[in-house]
Amino acid sequence: MRYLHTMVRIKDLDASMRFYTELFGLEEVRRIENEKGRFTLIFLAAPDDVDAARASKAPCVELTYNWDAEDYVGGRNFGHLAYEVDDIYAFCQKLMDNGVTINRPPRDGYMAFVRSPDGISIEILQKGEAKAPAEPWASMTNTGSW
DSSP states (O other), rough: EEEEEEEEEOOOOOHHHIIIIIIIIOOOEEEEEETTTTTEEEEEGGGGHHHHHTTTSOEEEEEESSSSSOOOOOOTTTEEEEEEOHHHHHHHHHHHTTTEEEOOOTTTEEEEEEEOOTTOOEEEESSSSSOOTTTHOOOOOOOOOO
16 A cells, blocks of 8 residues: 545635745646546645655645635545555455445446545545456445545
8 A cells, every 4th residue: 555645625726836835845746637627636745755756656735726616614625535555446345344434436446435433535546557347346336425
């Protein structure tokens, strides 16, 4: 398993970039603009981690800027933790066998979400290419929110 990123939703892209880069000293290592989903993802790394982060070998802070205005309440501005695993199906099965609800099953063989006992959303990503869709995951529906 490898820790990937922590996601934080932001309301003001310019103010957040100024804070995280100019004031806090983090550096942008990649950016994804998604017109269909109407969001921008900005991955930031600490100066000593920039090279490793660009090679996906160091964790980042992911700033998520949703283009449509939204007030984040109840901690919704904190998004999730993300971990990469060798076998998403085996990992999710172990969690499920131990009473953990798979909120967003890995139907695509690549991504799943669970919640910690304190309600923290955790994204689980398949290392490398997605696994072929397989049961019981392919037909599982979402449970709750993530």
